[in-house]
Amino acid sequence: MPDTLLDVRNLIAYYMTPTAPVRAVDNVSFNVTEKEILGIAGESGCGKSTLAYSILRLLKPPGYIRGGEVLFKGSDLLKIEEEELRRIRWKHISYIPQSSMNALNPVMRIEEQIGDAIINHEKISKGELRKRIEDLLVSVGLSPSVAHMYPHELSGGMRQRVVIAMAMALDPELIIADEPTTALDVVVQRGILQLLRDIRSKLKASVIMITHDMAAQAQIVDRLAIMYAGKIVEIGDANDLFNDPLHPYSRALISAIPSISEKKKLKGVPGFPPDLRSPPPGCRFYPRCPHRIPGKCNVDEPRLIEVKNDRLVACHLYR
Amino acid sequence: MENENLIEVNHLTKVFASRGVMSKGQIKAVDDVSFSMPQEKPTILTLAGESGSGKTTIARLILGFIKPTSGKILYQGRDIWKMTKDEWVRYRKEVQAVFQDPYGAFNPLHKVDRVLTIPIRKFKLANSEEEATDLISEALGVVGLKTDEVLGKYPHQLSGGQRQRIMLARAFLLKPKLIVADEPVSMIDASLRASILNVMLDLKSKFSISFLYITHDLSTARYVSDNIIVMYLGSIMEMGPVDKVLVKPLHPYVKLLIDSVPVPDPERRWKNRIELPRIEITSQSLQTRGCKFYPRCSQRMEKCSKERPDLANVEEDRWVACHLYQ
Numbered sequence: 293m294p295d296t297l298l299d300v301r302n303l304i305a306y307y308m309t310p311t312a313p314v315r316a317v318d319n320v321s322f323n324v325t326e327k328e329i330l331g332i333a334g335e336s337g338c339g340k341s342t343l344a345y346s347i348l349r350l351l352k353p354p355g356y357i358r359g360g361e362v363l364f365k366g367s368d369l370l371k372i373e374e375e376e377l378r379r380i381r382w383k384h385i386s387y388i389p390q391s392s393m394n395a396l397n398p399v400m401r402i403e404e405q406i407g408d409a410i411i412n413h414e415k416i417s418k419g420e421l422r423k424r425i426e427d428l429l430v431s432v433g434l435s436p437s438v439a440h441m442y443p444h445e446l447s448g449g450m451r452q453r454v455v456i457a458m459a460m461a462l463d464p465e466l467i468i469a470d471e472p473t474t475a476l477d478v479v480v481q482r483g484i485l486q487l488l489r490d491i492r493s494k495l496k497a498s499v500i501m502i503t504h505d506m507a508a509q510a511q512i513v514d515r516l517a518i519m520y521a522g523k524i525v526e527i528g529d530a531n532d533l534f535n536d537p538l539h540p541y542s543r544a545l546i547s548a549i550p551s552i553s554e555k556k557k558l559k560g561v562p563g564f565p566p567d568l569r570s571p572p573p574g575c576r577f578y579p580r581c582p583h584r585i586p587g588k589c590n591v592d593e594p595r596l597i598e599v600k601n602d603r604l605v606a607c608h609l610y611r
Numbered sequence: 612m613e614n615e616n617l618i619e620v621n622h623l624t625k626v627f628a629s630r631g632v633m634s635k636g637q638i639k640a641v642d643d644v645s646f647s648m649p650q651e652k653p654t655i656l657t658l659a660g661e662s663g664s665g666k667t668t669i670a671r672l673i674l675g676f677i678k679p680t681s682g683k684i685l686y687q688g689r690d691i692w693k694m695t696k697d698e699w700v701r702y703r704k705e706v707q708a709v710f711q712d713p714y715g716a717f718n719p720l721h722k723v724d725r726v727l728t729i730p731i732r733k734f735k736l737a738n739s740e741e742e743a744t745d746l747i748s749e750a751l752g753v754v755g756l757k758t759d760e761v762l763g764k765y766p767h768q769l770s771g772g773q774r775q776r777i778m779l780a781r782a783f784l785l786k787p788k789l790i791v792a793d794e795p796v797s798m799i800d801a802s803l804r805a806s807i808l809n810v811m812l813d814l815k816s817k818f819s820i821s822f823l824y825i826t827h828d829l830s831t832a833r834y835v836s837d838n839i840i841v842m843y844l845g846s847i848m849e850m851g852p853v854d855k856v857l858v859k860p861l862h863p864y865v866k867l868l869i870d871s872v873p874v875p876d877p878e879r880r881w882k883n884r885i886e887l888p889r890i891e892i893t894s895q896s897l898q899t900r901g902c903k904f905y906p907r908c909s910q911r912m913e914k915c916s917k918e919r920p921d922l923a924n925v926e927e928d929r930w931v932a933c934h935l936y937q
């Protein structure tokens with residue numbers, strides 16, 4: 293059995309609003325083992341980014357964590373001192389926020405931005421630092437001369453690679469990447485996905501890849517979790533899950549992906565996701581589900597349980 | 612000429628002055644582009660390409676939002692910049708547009724009904740209040756919406772998919788011959804996207820509406836369109852039936868693009884690796900001679916850096932701009 297690196301248990305994170313809280317992450321549990329790429333998929337607004345902030349305790353008001361545990365190598369990140377947390381962030385767990393390639397400081401050269409991340413955590417000589425930065429740029433397929441450039445001189449794809457280099461700078465054990473390929477051209481997307489796989493082999497690190505893009509997930513993840521309206525509805529081995537999705541939402545999501553290589557009739561899912569301030573009782577997919585059982589699914593909330601080897605599903609059809 | 616095309620674009624060129632830090636001067640956003648869409652039967656033509664390839668500029672030129680630097684756009688044989696006032700009014704009715712962000716098309720302070728009532732009034736589509744209501748419910752029905760789920764609501768109360776369908780309903784009200792749809796599903800989630808693509812297919816088959824479908828997403832292009840044009844830095848690289856171009860591409864650039872589209876199946880992962888440029892020049896006014904794809908092409912020949920290849924007819928209905936096929 294591979295060792296568990298991160299163990300998220302019953303995590304609940306809400307946003308305060310004048311009416312009712314937005315139940316963005318509602319009792320989410322999963323784990324990440326060493327050297328694994330775990331995908332988190334689901335449509336916009338289902339809570340993926342909120343989950344990422346919460347794991348790193350970066351959730352800002354009106355967001356707040358209501359409960360749960362985030363065990364990283366056994367210690368609960370939600371309980372430790374701020375000081376220790378800061379030490380763990382970057383050095384042990386690094387984070388590539390959504391749209392971060394557009395958040396690079398426009399008036400700082402690339403070498404200063406990568407350098408800052410390193411010297412905040414390590415004592416290192418100037419010469420060594422320069423060498424480290426160059427190596428990092430080369431490892432994401434960029435020319436060392438990019439170090440002297442400013443963000444505006446780089447294309448979106450190059451900036452995204454700089455952001456990945458920064459996340460790799462301190463040799464972390466876990467990298468959380470939120471929509472790392474969104475808004476990039478397809479050839480660049482492919483290059484970025486390739487890089488995320490390299491991270492696992494080069495750094496021997498684990499990766500949590502968050503993206504709504506199911507085809508991108510299919511290309512690189514080992515295991516996949518599917519979120520719907522603040523909850524994980526299914527999690528399991530990627531091959532297996534794409535071959536035989538069990539939850540009706542996973543099935544719908546997978547059959548709604550158009551493919552360039554074959555023309556098959558696509559079916560949309562009727563309706564749309566619920567308002568997370570007042571999600572429906574029972575299963576949150578109930579109003580849209582083609583297999584719903586009235587009197588059961590809209591009353592009892594299905595729990596995420598193992599229905600076959602290494603596959604957990606939250607659905608009353610599998611009882 | 613008896614058999615006029617619905618739309619014909621001839622040697623269309625648009626040059627913008629660039630204010631870039633790196634490149635002072637001019638950018639040819641659209642560079643000598645020609646294509647047409649037939650009148651006899653409705654078709655969906657995809658205009659595909661990466662960001663900056665000139666897709667949206669072509670859409671804006673066709674819609675008459677901006678004037679070409681050179682070249683012409685003919686609608687049923689008439690140059691759109693030489694139309695009489697009446698012809699122009701008819702053109703604005705028969706050629707409709709749908710954009711990427713359906714939210715931007717709504718006024719957040721008004722109920723969504725307004726985007727449907729305004730065109731009815733402006734183009735005098737109804738003689739009475741009842742007739743207007745009937746038109747609206749017909750249009751909503753065609754795009755798969757129920758009147759009571761959307762009417763009377765504010766834009767923020769609807770999902771992106773519903774808002775985009777209202778925009779299609781609005782276009783439908785005007786009984787257009789062509790809808791220019793610029794990335795209409797790229798901000799819409801997967802489970803709702805399929806329904807919108809299906810609405811486009813319905814509008815084509817049941818109501819004979821043609822589409823110019825602009826997208827960077829080749830998978831949805833395969834799903835909805837009949838023909839495809841793949842652009843690169845303002846020029847057409849390849850053009851032909853979607854089932855041929857996307858299945859057996861000829862141009863090295865189109866091959867690279869198609870190879871990079873992720874297949875949604877973990878059992879069909881990429882086997883080989885690709886190299887991204889170690890450093891790239893972000894301006895596009897550089898390669899003035901020769902093929903625009905020369906710097907990135909894996910099959911380039913000496914000739915390619917010197918002579919720009921013409922878009923040549925290589926098979927019955929296929930065109931490619933590459934020296935390998937000339």
Ligand SMILES: Nc1ncnc2c1ncn2[C@@H]1O[C@H](COP(=O)(O)OP(=O)(O)O)[C@@H](O)[C@H]1O
Pocket residue numbers: 307308309314316334335336337338339340341342343353354355568
């Ligand atoms: N600051 C906020 N205040 C209130 N609600 C928020 C805030 N940020 C996000 N949300 C809501 O939380 C839910 C989850 O959002 P998010 O985590 O960004 O989802 P995803 O990353 O999957 O798109 C959504 O319903 C979103 O509208």
Ligand SMILES: [Mg+2]
Pocket residue numbers: 340341342390470471
């Ligand atoms: Mg997000």
